Amino acid sequence: TSQTVLAALESGVLKLTLNRPDKLNSFNEEMHQALRAQLDRAHQDDEVRALLLTGAGRGFCAGQDLGDRDPRKSTEKPDLGRTLDSYYNPAIRLLRTLKKPVICAVNGVAAGAGANIAFACDIVIAARSARFIQAFSRIGLVPDAGGSWSLPRLIGEARAKALALTAEPLDAQTAADWGLIWKTVEDEQLMPQATELAEKLAAGPTLGLGLTKQLIQEAATSDLDSHLDRERDCQRQAGRSDDYAEGVTAFLEKRPAQFRGH
Numbered sequence: 001t002s003q004t005v006l007a008a009l010e011s012g013v014l015k016l017t018l019n020r021p022d023k024l025n026s027f028n029e030e031m032h033q034a035l036r037a038q039l040d041r042a043h044q045d046d047e048v049r050a051l052l053l054t055g056a057g058r059g060f061c062a063g064q065d066l067g068d069r070d071p072r073k074s075t076e077k078p079d080l081g082r083t084l085d086s087y088y089n090p091a092i093r094l095l096r097t098l099k100k101p102v103i104c105a106v107n108g109v110a111a112g113a114g115a116n117i118a119f120a121c122d123i124v125i126a127a128r129s130a131r132f133i134q135a136f137s138r139i140g141l142v143p144d145a146g147g148s149w150s151l152p153r154l155i156g157e158a159r160a161k162a163l164a165l166t167a168e169p170l171d172a173q174t175a176a177d178w179g180l181i182w183k184t185v186e187d188e189q190l191m192p193q194a195t196e197l198a199e200k201l202a203a204g205p206t207l208g209l210g211l212t213k214q215l216i217q218e219a220a221t222s223d224l225d226s227h228l229d230r231e232r233d234c235q236r237q238a239g240r241s242d243d244y245a246e247g248v249t250a251f252l253e254k255r256p257a258q259f260r261g262h
C-alpha cells in the first residue's frame with residue numbers, strides 16, 4: 001500500500017492523512033490512486049462510519065504537483081481534462097455521495113484543488129494558521145475539484161469571483177466568518193477536536209446522518225415542493241431504522257443511545 005495517503009481505522013473513523021509533506025501534500029499520480037482506493041473503501045466498508053481527512057506536516061494540500069507538469073520537459077500540450085476525469089472529479093463525487101459524515105481538518109495551507117477538496121467535505125475545521133488559496137489563476141487555470149460550483153454556493157458570487165480571479169490567500173478565521181468552513185481552532189487543538197468530532201459522528205445514527213447530508217446537498221438544486229417530498233421519503237426511511245427505535249427508547253429510559261449505524 002502507498003505511503004502517500006496514510007490510512008487508519010479507529011472507533012469507526014477512517015482517518016486519511018495526505019502524506020507528501022515535502023511537497024505540501026500536492027498530488028502526484030500515486031497519491032491520486034491511493035486517495036481513490038481509500039475513498040472506495042470508505043464507501044464499501046460498513047466498519048467505516050465517518051471519514052476524517054487531513055494533511056501531514058505544515059500544509060494540508062497544495063493541489064496538483066506542478067513538478068509533473070513542467071512544460072519545459074514536454075513539447076506536447078497536456079490534457080488536464082483527463083486528470084479531472086480520472087482523479088479529481090471522481091474524488092469529489094465520492095466525498096459528496098458518501099453516506100457517512102466527512103470531516104476535514106485543515107492543518108495548514110490549502111491551495112488549488114487542495115482547497116476545493118476541503119470545501120467538498122461536510123464539516124471543515126481549520127487550524128488558526130491555515131489559509132486557503134484559489135491558486136489556479138496564478139498559473140492560467142480555472143478553479144477545479146468543484147471549486148467554481150462550491151465557492152459561489154458557500155460564500156456568494158462576489159466573494160467567489162474575487163478569490164478565484166485574484167488568487168489572494170484567505171486566512172482561516174475569515175473563511176469561517178464568511179461561512180466557507182465550519183470553524184477555526186488553535187493549531188494544537190486541531191487534531192484533538194477534529195478526532196473527537198469524527199468519533200462522535202461515527203458513533204451516531206449513520207443512516208440518518210447520511211440521509212441528512214444528502215438532503216442538504218440536494219437543496220442546492222431542488223425547489224421547495226419536490227424537496228418536501230424528498231424529506232418525507234427520507235424521514236420514512238429513517239423512521240424504520242433500528243437507530244431511530246434506539247434513539248427514542250434511550251430518550252424515554254433517560255440513558256445515552258447506543259447507535260449501530262442502521
Ligand code: T3D
Binds near residue numbers: 022024065084109111
Ligand atoms: O492535471 C492538472 O494539472 C489539472 C489539475 C489542477 C489542480 C490544481 O490544483 S492546479 C494548482 C496547483 N497548485 C498551485 O498552484 C499551488 C502551488 N504552491 C504554492 O503556490 C505555494 O507552495 C503555497 C502558496 C501553497 C505555499 O507557499 P509556501 O511559501 O508556504 O511554501 P513553498 O516554499 O512554496 O512550498 C514548499 C515546498 O513545496 C516547495 O518545495 P522546495 O522548494 O522546498 O523543494 C514547493 O516547491 C513545494 N510545493 C508546493 N506546492 C507545490 C509544490 N511542489 C509541486 N507542486 C505544488 N503544487
